[in-house]
Amino acid sequence: MLRTTVLAASLGLMGTFAHADTLTFYTAGPGGLADALAEAFQAETGITVNVFQGTTGQVMARLEAEEANPQADVVVSASWGSAVDMHERGLLMEYTSPHAVNVPDFLKYSHYVAQGISALAIAWNTQSGTPRPSEWTDLASEDYRDLVTMPDPAQSGSAFDLIAGLETAMGDEAWELLGALADNGMIVPGPNAAALNPVLQGAAAAVFGAVDYISYARTAAGETVEVIVPESGTVIAPRPMFILESTSNADAAKAFVDFVLSDAGQALVADTWMMPARADVEGLRPGINDLNVIDVDEDAVAARRDEIIARFHETVTNR
């Protein structure tokens, strides 16, 4: 009898996830946004959304591991290049949402569209006793010896984009800067929050390449952290949203993309302190037009991903 109970319970557990009217959504952080979008979408359409939320590295790794047996329907990554790459391999479904009209042209393509946009910045602890930095290069100075962290570009899609952007703007000087930061004791503790946490406690003073919305949110939560966007320029990390060609639930997937780009969906995006993808939706913080954005050739960068990560390891982590 005991075993019957166990069997019945496990079948019940499985049943929850085998329901027909469900959509599987893989997304890079923040976790709160994924959950909020899933709940609001379910309230509107009755379709259950199963969320897997991880770093861009984890999301892409899962997609690759499941290639023979794909699970996801809709994906949001934090690295534009990953969408370019997957489209070239023929894994994406073409779809243009009606709401995409209001998304600026450089943030959409026939097969993918931005969900929201983050910018890369310096996150500085105002209580750290260090002078307020204003430029990327400031952090390589003696004032910040052993006090700088950086997210790992292998795990954080946006940190990767920053390196690519700085390389575009500064050429080889970007690598010299990273080398100088490493000489200055910069540590690379993991993905974005792992880089920010030591700065919150004061173990470090500043994050080189913090994802701005995460830091804005922590400031709003009362942490003594200031987001500083260098005037020399920064990169933005638009977060591509796409439908997998392998989806068995294309209608629901399209409805979900429409919902994310709707007024309600974009308001939820804005609530996380990201810049909404649609130009006609107001963000809580400075928008693209207030930033000096470095233009990056995403296609070229996506193709060089392995090389850039390897050079980063060589220059910074594995010296």
Add this chain to the structure above:
Amino acid sequence: MLRAQSLLTTLTAMALIILVGLPVLFILLQAVFPEFARGSFEGAFSKLVILTENDRLMMQARNTLLLAFSVMIGCLIFGLPIGILRGLFHVPGARVWDVVFLIPFLIPPFIAAIGWMMTLQPRGYLFHLVGFDMGRFLFSFMGVAFVMTLNLFPLVYFAVSRALEMVGGRFASAARVHGARPLQAFFLITLPLSIPAIAASLLIVFAMSIEEFGTPAALASRTGFEVLVTGIYTRLSDWPIDLSGAALGSVMLMAMVLAAFTLQNWIATRRSYISQTGKPADLEKADLARWRWPVLGLFALVALIGVVIPLAAIAVTSFMGTISGGLRWSNLDLRHYEPIFRSGSRAWQALMTSGWLAVLTAFATAAIGGLVAYIVVRGTGRGRAMMDGLSVLPNAIPAIVLAVGIILFWNSPYQPISLYGTAAILLIAYIGILLPYPIRYAVARLRQISASLDDAARVAGAGQLQALRHVTLPLMAPSLIAAMMLVFAIASRELVASIMLAPAGMRTVGTFVFAQFEQGSVQTGMAMSMIAITITSGILLAVNLWLARQGSSAFSG
């Protein structure tokens, strides 16, 4: 009747093969055939060259062994002195110390490591309290070994104190009667006779440090110190993934753990040591006399470092409004607990999911483990021999290796029924990982139950299954229940397999906490950990009290 038994044997063997055997087979195949996951057998052995080249895998293997040896030494330093004292002397509050030194088992290693980070890093709690930090020490090889030692030293403490209690009393008194001085008796009789038990516990420490994921995951990236477990994880969770490298690393990991367990098994069963058959008579322990206070001081120091500091760091962090607010009364805040208790919140769901999974795992492992033990101890013929071999297998498989095997097996193109991507896959993984506990407990218990009780029931007219149900099973129940509780405690916070296998939409306590540190709020992660630690210690304490009334201890197995 015989058919019933052989049917049972076949079913149990099939369960073991599906749960553990096939995943391991798929890892071996993937290690040999790089294209195996895509359904091709081309390029056999072509990936093995990375073992001879200067690859990170070899460095990780070296680091793994180095770390495991250091943790063994660390556990000797922390566990041996207090273990000897506890075994040979009247230490005031001995039972209380036993409970205190159980606590490190209950703190998830990943959380303990984060707690130490918040304490020792520059501007950490230590700095706030006394004005200096130990960041350089923590973020080093020594630091990783230190934190892992604190998770594992109780194994040595309990093994040493139990062994000395058994040996020390009778044999040492016999030596004393024959004129040996106390120190002579200790070094010539008690210590040599206890060495097997100490060595066996050290080998378990060795095996557990090899497969530990949480501590290296939290500290390794800061120290640039990679071990096989974190290497396998990175190969599978960072894009582009490397299945063959992960499989090769898994094979190496498996070989190390298998070697440790084989050696441990050999030492433990080589001869019948008195400590295992003799009755623990009421022993005359020596009085500490004027050493009373120094000894208590030593116990308190070990408890402070091993238990109080990590626990306090976790608790303090969970109650902090903001991290940058630091250790101030005005920064005291309960708000990070609020979402966990809000019914229907993601945190609440994670708690419920882990609860259900842990309960199901406990029942399933007890059922399978009980059957395995019954066949190993009471079975006959080929069935018994096969089961004896199969039952060792789960012991030798680290959680991360089983997770890799489960991905390869259940998500392979050959698989007609894919459970991958469902909650069932997590249940399957948990059962495979935790099976060793019920098997070990049930085998030990069954060996103490005389088979003549069975025979008596048979003579009285009961069938074999009836005898099993009405005689053997009730007698096995206490040990199975103890194993189930332990399984529940570990399953409810399992981390590495959950991260790798949890399907979309499903969160467990482990993945929830891990995600909080990666992307969310440290305080929420710590609040969740506090709740999980409280629940599991409550359950283990209750069971231990219950078993104490039955006259045995949950941790003597």
